[in-house]
Amino acid sequence: MRRADVVWTIAKKELSDRLRNHWVWTVSVLVLVSSLAIAFLGSAPVGVVGVTGSGAVMASIMNLSVYLVPLLALVMGAGAIIDEKKRGVLDLILSYPVSSGEYFLGTFVGYVFALSIALIASFVPTGVVLHWTSGIDIREYSLLLALVLGLGVAFLALSFLISILSRDHGRSVASSVLVWIVAVFVFDLVLVGVLVAYPGEIPTSAFGALLLLNPADVFRLLCFSWVGSAASPLGLATVAAPFNVAALTAVLTAWAVLPLLVSHRLFHRRLSMDKLV
Amino acid sequence: MIRLEGVSKRFGAIEALKPLDLQIEDGEWLGVFGRNGCGKTSLLRILVGLSRPSSGEVLIDGKVPGDEDWRRFRRSLGFMPERISMFENLTAEKTLRYFARLKGTDPGKIPVLLERVGLAAAAKRRLAGYSKGMLQRVNLAQALLGDPRILVLDEPIEGLDSHGVGEFLDLLREVKDRTVVFSSHRLPLVSRLVDRICVLSDGSVKALGTEDELHRHLDLPVRVIIHPSPDSNGSLVEQLNELAAASVVSRNGRIVVNVSQREKMRFLVGLERLRGVHDVRIEEPSLEEVLLETS
Numbered sequence: 128m129r130r131a132d133v134v135w136t137i138a139k140k141e142l143s144d145r146l147r148n149h150w151v152w153t154v155s156v157l158v159l160v161s162s163l164a165i166a167f168l169g170s171a172p173v174g175v176v177g178v179t180g181s182g183a184v185m186a187s188i189m190n191l192s193v194y195l196v197p198l199l200a201l202v203m204g205a206g207a208i209i210d211e212k213k214r215g216v217l218d219l220i221l222s223y224p225v226s227s228g229e230y231f232l233g234t235f236v237g238y239v240f241a242l243s244i245a246l247i248a249s250f251v252p253t254g255v256v257l258h259w260t261s262g263i264d265i266r267e268y269s270l271l272l273a274l275v276l277g278l279g280v281a282f283l284a285l286s287f288l289i290s291i292l293s294r295d296h297g298r299s300v301a302s303s304v305l306v307w308i309v310a311v312f313v314f315d316l317v318l319v320g321v322l323v324a325y326p327g328e329i330p331t332s333a334f335g336a337l338l339l340l341n342p343a344d345v346f347r348l349l350c351f352s353w354v355g356s357a358a359s360p361l362g363l364a365t366v367a368a369p370f371n372v373a374a375l376t377a378v379l380t381a382w383a384v385l386p387l388l389v390s391h392r393l394f395h396r397r398l399s400m401d402k403l404v
Numbered sequence: 405m406i407r408l409e410g411v412s413k414r415f416g417a418i419e420a421l422k423p424l425d426l427q428i429e430d431g432e433w434l435g436v437f438g439r440n441g442c443g444k445t446s447l448l449r450i451l452v453g454l455s456r457p458s459s460g461e462v463l464i465d466g467k468v469p470g471d472e473d474w475r476r477f478r479r480s481l482g483f484m485p486e487r488i489s490m491f492e493n494l495t496a497e498k499t500l501r502y503f504a505r506l507k508g509t510d511p512g513k514i515p516v517l518l519e520r521v522g523l524a525a526a527a528k529r530r531l532a533g534y535s536k537g538m539l540q541r542v543n544l545a546q547a548l549l550g551d552p553r554i555l556v557l558d559e560p561i562e563g564l565d566s567h568g569v570g571e572f573l574d575l576l577r578e579v580k581d582r583t584v585v586f587s588s589h590r591l592p593l594v595s596r597l598v599d600r601i602c603v604l605s606d607g608s609v610k611a612l613g614t615e616d617e618l619h620r621h622l623d624l625p626v627r628v629i630i631h632p633s634p635d636s637n638g639s640l641v642e643q644l645n646e647l648a649a650a651s652v653v654s655r656n657g658r659i660v661v662n663v664s665q666r667e668k669m670r671f672l673v674g675l676e677r678l679r680g681v682h683d684v685r686i687e688e689p690s691l692e693e694v695l696l697e698t699s
Binding site for chain 1: 493
């Protein structure tokens with residue numbers, strides 16, 4: 128019970144700190160404005176301005192999420208742990224009856240809550256507007272929001288790993304942006320390049336397995352497989368063999384859990400060796 | 405009682421602390437003195453369990469603490485780290501509430517604690533507007549949460565002006581009924597507070613003891629300043645040279661003789677017999693000189 132109190136106390140403090148961060152709210156508003164703009168202007172290139180069909184809207188919001196949510200999560204978590212160490216707060220807290228595991232878990236939980244609040248604050252109003260205007264299915268939209276949260280948590284876990292491996296906040300942010308560029312742009316471009324270079328030579332099962340190496344693509348595959356309205360696969364997902372939803376969910380969960388476990392292990396090891404920062 | 409047995413600390417090729425033994429009795433005030441980089445912070449971090457020694461053991465009340473023992477130990481410990489940026493967005497009261505929850509102590513005593521460190525009037529102001537001295541008081545207040553029996557203070561007066569140092573030391577005097585380990589490179593300012601002084605240099609304990617014991621241990625020379633009488637014929641310097649086995653310097657009408665502690669009494673008795681001495685003043689080496697000589 129006492130340990131749970133400690134974790135929750137640290138989580139609440141982190142949540143409060145994150146919600147004071149203007150950058151988080153800026154990105155949150157950006158997501159809100161962009162998703163509403165997509166909903167209203169998505170069909171402009173074909174001569175129609177106004178709310179389009181719910182399937183196209185869902186697909187557009189999913190694509191927007193793939194770009195912005197990882198960026199929000201990665202930059203939000205870039206200063207986790209490392210900033211507290213620099214400020215001396217980490218040493219002070221660990222001189223209290225608090226273990227490194229409790230501190231780490233509390234910090235992560237606080238960040239997850241902050242990220243979730245920022246995403247819910249931008250996605251829920253969009254969903255309400257879209258339900259009234261284009262009649263999107265609330266259940267499907269809620270499912271999409273749950274997957275967006277899962278995507279955010281996976282990239283947040285990656286940002287913790289980057290933060291612990293980095294020497295200062297600046298390097299951590301730079302590495303996070305690099306990871307974002309690779310995950311969102313470069314990874315798919317490389318796979319497209321491979322497809323073009325070796326047409327018909329790569330089995331769809333192998334190609335699908337390669338997509339699982341990128342949490343952003345796992346999110347896309349899950350959306351295509353799970354959210355009915357977004358089930359008109361675009362891009363690389365059309366090349367991959369269909370996946371079981373449970374398997375994809377397990378992979379996205381693994382993308383959240385494994386980096387977190389590795390970063391906690393590294394955190395604990397670096398603390399005991401006095402090598403953190 | 406805290407006992408360190410053969411404790412050392414290495415950072416790669418750098419030996420921050422060479423194997424040392426140290427015993428801190430219950431209720432004792434120990435001042436850890438040394439220049440920057442001498443190993444003070446490494447020693448204190450090991451003491452509070454933030455850093456593991458590369459070799460040796462830290463014994464708390466005679467045994468190596470396990471995980472649960474460490475938790476118990478940390479509840480009875482207050483630590484002021486050397487460098488800390490407190491939460492600027494929080495008030496002093498909310499900051500202490502946060503740390504009280506982490507320690508599992510009664511937050512109901514926070515107003516009394518704020519009163520004790522002189523921050524009751526500013527308790528509801530954000531720390532962003534606090535002076536360096538006030539932030540150090542918040543830092544001390546968090547260390548005093550739960551009324552710990554052991555206080556470990558790492559450079560607590562660093563960065564404070566002389567007024568701030570005075571105020572901070574007055575606060576410390578009020579919490580004297582506990583074990584305190586206090587590091588500083590300005591220890592002469594606080595030497596009267598501590599029972600024993602541990603002088604560190606290059607990661608080793610160069611001296612350990614009371615102020616008097618350090619003086620005796622180091623045997624730094626006493627400075628005897630002699631004012632010759634107006635009728636002194638100039639032979640006084642020669643006579644002093646014969647009397648003292650140390651340096652004799654004549655400067656600005658005064659004669660300064662450095663005499664070892666062992667020779668001091670013999671020299672003074674001999675000085676009484678000399679003619680041409682108008683006035684004599686004896687200067688003992690200051691603690692600062694003793695410590696600088698050692699470290």
